[in-house]
Amino acid sequence: SQTIHQWPATLVQPVGSPLSLECTVEGTSNPNLYWYRQAAGRGLQLLFYSVGIGQISSEVPQNLSASRPQDRQFILSSKKLLLSDSGFYLCAWSVGQSTGELFFGEGSRLTVL
Amino acid sequence: EDQVTQSPEALRLQEGESSSLNCSYTVSGLRGLFWYRQDPGKGPEFLFTLYSAGEEKEKERLKATLTKKESFLHITAPKPEDSATYLCAVRSGGSNYKLTFGKGTLLTVNP
Numbered sequence: 001s002q003t004i005h006q007w008p009a010t011l012v013q014p015v016g017s018p019l020s021l022e023c024t025v026e027g028t029s030n031p032n033l034y035w036y037r038q039a040a041g042r043g044l045q046l047l048f049y050s051v052g053i054g055q056i057s058s059e060v061p062q063n064l065s066a067s068r069p070q071d072r073q074f075i076l077s078s079k080k081l082l083l084s085d086s087g088f089y090l091c092a093w094s095v096g097q098s099t100g101e102l103f104f105g106e107g108s109r110l111t112v113l
Numbered sequence: 114e115d116q117v118t119q120s121p122e123a124l125r126l127q128e129g130e131s132s133s134l135n136c137s138y139t140v141s142g143l144r145g146l147f148w149y150r151q152d153p154g155k156g157p158e159f160l161f162t163l164y165s166a167g168e169e170k171e172k173e174r175l176k177a178t179l180t181k182k183e184s185f186l187h188i189t190a191p192k193p194e195d196s197a198t199y200l201c202a203v204r205s206g207g208s209n210y211k212l213t214f215g216k217g218t219l220l221t222v223n224p
Contacts, residue, residue, distance in 0.1 A: 006156075032210065034210075041216065043117065043200075043213075043214035043215050043216045043217070044157070044200070044202075044212075044214040045214075046211050046212065049210045049211075051210075057210070090157075092156070100145045100146075100162055100202060100204045100212055101147070101159050101162060102159065102212070103159070104157050105156050106156055107154070107155065107156050109154075
């Protein structure tokens with residue numbers, strides 16, 4: 001069966017520090033991968049999606065970046081965190097294109113102080 | 114721009130008290146409406162996909178329906194374990210990958 005792992009689960013970072021969140025998917029090949037952010041009082045916001053290794057599309061201009069070094073690995077990064085980067089970050093995968101059935105990870109709670 | 118509005122923001126029910134959650138949407142060419150369940154501190158879990166007006170899907174005590182402007186998630190005789198935030202999302206013809214989510218309805222079922 002397919003599983004998705006996301007880490008770390010919780011982190012507290014000072015403003016201006018770097019960030020790296022990792023996500024891996026097991027049990028499937030060539031998944032579509034997504035990074036979403038869920039901020040307090042707001043709906044889930046798509047940040048990045050990837051349809052293959054090295055292929056990244058950004059939905060929202062920001063100081064975050066994403067990379068896909070391997071087929072089932074997706075990384076969210078920042079060089080310098082802002083207060084506004086605080087939130088609940090969720091990695092997700094789907095099979096094929098044009099599908100709304102996403103499988104989410106457990107999430108990473110980021111607090112920027 | 115696609116928009117999704119869910120109501121109410123929060124709903125408190127007694128066990129066995131049936132009710133409905135609403136999801137109204139504005140999209141250019143609906144390519145699917147999706148319901149998810151999210152437990153506190155967890156990632157959302159997929160429930161249903163609806164594609165066209167008049168379509169219905171059921172799963173245990175949940176039934177999702179779709180019209181041209183809104184979707185309802187009907188909860189029949191809920192149990193405390195149905196307590197969660199229910200999210201609605203749409204995909205439009207303008208994007209193959211992007212889902213636009215509502216803010217969700219926090220459902221609490223008291224025993």
